[in-house]
Amino acid sequence: MPRGTGPVVLAYHDVRPDGERPYTVTPTAFEGHLAALRSAGYRTLSTAEFVRHLRGEPVPGRTVYLTFDDGAQGLWRHADRSLARYGMRAAVYLITGQVGERHGYYLSWEEVRRMASSGRWDFQSHTDDLHRHLPLDAAGARRGPALTERLWLPAESRRETSAEYRARVAADLDRSIGAITAHGLPRPLLFAYPFSESHGSGPAGAGDLSGLLRQRFTAALTNHGGPHPPGAGARAAAEGTVQRLEITTGTTAADLMAGLAERTPRRPGDAPRPLADPGGWDFPGAPAGTGVGAFTGAGPYPAGREHLSAEYRPSATADWTGYAADADVRALHADTNGVSVTVRVHGTRPVAVALSRAGLRVTEGTGSGRRTVARARLEPAARHTLRIVVSARSTDVYVDGRRRARVAVPADAAAGARGGIALGVRNDGAPHWPAFRTLTIAAADGTWGPGGTADARPGPVRTTGQGATGGPAPTTGPAEAARERTSR
Numbered sequence: 001m002p003r004g005t006g007p008v009v010l011a012y013h014d015v016r017p018d019g020e021r022p023y024t025v026t027p028t029a030f031e032g033h034l035a036a037l038r039s040a041g042y043r044t045l046s047t048a049e050f051v052r053h054l055r056g057e058p059v060p061g062r063t064v065y066l067t068f069d070d071g072a073q074g075l076w077r078h079a080d081r082s083l084a085r086y087g088m089r090a091a092v093y094l095i096t097g098q099v100g101e102r103h104g105y106y107l108s109w110e111e112v113r114r115m116a117s118s119g120r121w122d123f124q125s126h127t128d129d130l131h132r133h134l135p136l137d138a139a140g141a142r143r144g145p146a147l148t149e150r151l152w153l154p155a156e157s158r159r160e161t162s163a164e165y166r167a168r169v170a171a172d173l174d175r176s177i178g179a180i181t182a183h184g185l186p187r188p189l190l191f192a193y194p195f196s197e198s199h200g201s202g203p204a205g206a207g208d209l210s211g212l213l214r215q216r217f218t219a220a221l222t223n224h225g226g227p228h229p230p231g232a233g234a235r236a237a238a239e240g241t242v243q244r245l246e247i248t249t250g251t252t253a254a255d256l257m258a259g260l261a262e263r264t265p266r267r268p269g270d271a272p273r274p275l276a277d278p279g280g281w282d283f284p285g286a287p288a289g290t291g292v293g294a295f296t297g298a299g300p301y302p303a304g305r306e307h308l309s310a311e312y313r314p315s316a317t318a319d320w321t322g323y324a325a326d327a328d329v330r331a332l333h334a335d336t337n338g339v340s341v342t343v344r345v346h347g348t349r350p351v352a353v354a355l356s357r358a359g360l361r362v363t364e365g366t367g368s369g370r371r372t373v374a375r376a377r378l379e380p381a382a383r384h385t386l387r388i389v390v391s392a393r394s395t396d397v398y399v400d401g402r403r404r405a406r407v408a409v410p411a412d413a414a415a416g417a418r419g420g421i422a423l424g425v426r427n428d429g430a431p432h433w434p435a436f437r438t439l440t441i442a443a444a445d446g447t448w449g450p451g452g453t454a455d456a457r458p459g460p461v462r463t464t465g466q467g468a469t470g471g472p473a474p475t476t477g478p479a480e481a482a483r484e485r486t487s488r
Contacts, residue, residue, distance in 0.1 A: 016074035268323030269443030297435030317420025322444035347419035
C-alpha cells in the first residue's frame, strides 16, 4: 500500500454492543479496526491537521481521519476507551439540537466537554435540527431532507421560496456553530451532510447550499460520491466536498484495509507499469470477463463490441498531476480502428487524445462544454508512439516525438483539473483490434503531493519496456473518445 500520499476519511456512526444496524459497530469490531490500522502503520489526524492538508500541507506517513456522525453516546461509553488504548483520535459531527436528547442515545454537553478535554476528540457540525426528512407537499406523501429541499409551508399552502430556504438553512447552520462555540469548543471547520444528501430537487438545491456551506466551513463531507469518488486532496478541496469511506455493522478489519488500499492516493509513478497490474483496472460498461488483454492485443475480446474503455484505479489517482504517460500503439488499420488516452480523468478539464493510423484529434472538457483543441494528419503507419505530459499548467501531446498540441490550464482551474488516466480501443470492422504494446508513467522531477504543482518535462519518447500507470476514466468516457474518428 502506498505510503505518505494523503489521508483517507472514515465515516462511522455509533459504537455499542447492540445498536441499530447497519450503522452501529460493536466495540469488539471497532477495536479490531484500530488494531489493523496500527499494525499497518496508520496514525489518526485531528480535524485541524486534516484541514491543513486540504489547504495544501503535506501529511507524512499513512494517515486516516476518523469521523463519527450524529453524536451518539456510545462514542463516550465504548469508542473512547479504544481510542485511548491505541493512542488515536477522532472527530464527532454533532446534531447540536439533539445533544442531551433521547437519554441514553445522544451525548450530553457534559459528556462532550469530557471528551474534548481528553484530547482525543474534536467536534464539528452535522446541522442543528435539519437531520430529518419533512413534507414537500400538502398531503405529506413526498418527503425530503430538510437541509437540501424547499419545505412545504402548510399555513400558506405552498413550498418555500429560494430566499426562505436560504434564510432557514443559514439560521440552522449558525445555530449549530453557535451551540458548539457556546460550550467552550473551537469553531467547527468542517460539515457533514445529513444522510450524505447534498443536492435538492428544486432551484434551492446544490448551488444555494454549497454557497452557504462555503461561507462557513472549509469543506463538507459525504459518503455518496458515485463509483469513483475523489479522495481528500486538492481536487476535493477545490470542489468543497470530501468523500468518505463508510463503515457499517458488517465491515471487518479485512474489509477496512481493502477499502483503504482502494482509496489511498497513489503518486504518479507508484505503479510505473499499470498494464502489469490487471487488478487495478475498471472496465465501465464492458461484459464480465473483460481484462487488460483486450487493450494489449492478447485478448480475449468481447463479442459484438466495437468500443471498450478502461480506467486505472480512479479513486486513488484523482489528484494526479506532474507526470508523463508514454504509449507504444500498434496494429492500427486504415480508419477502422483506433485508440484513445484520456488524462485528468473525472476532473473539470479532461483531455482526450484519439489516435488512428493516419490521424490525431485532441479534445478538452466534458458534455456540451467539450471542444476540439487540435487535429492533425499523421504519416500513415500501423504503429505510433504517444507521449502526454501533464503538469499544473498544461497538457502537451506528442506523437512520434513531435509535439502536436498544448492545452493550457488556467491558474484558477489547476486544482479541479487533476485526475488520472483512461484508455479506449475501437474496432469498426478492421481485421484486428489496435493494441497498447506498452504504457508507462513517469512522475515529474520534484515533489508531488495533494497541494503540489510539480511539472513533468518532456524527454525522449520511449518505445520499449512494459506497463504503466493509469487512472480514472473521463467524464466524457474513454469509450466516447475511442469512438472519435480522427482527421485523416
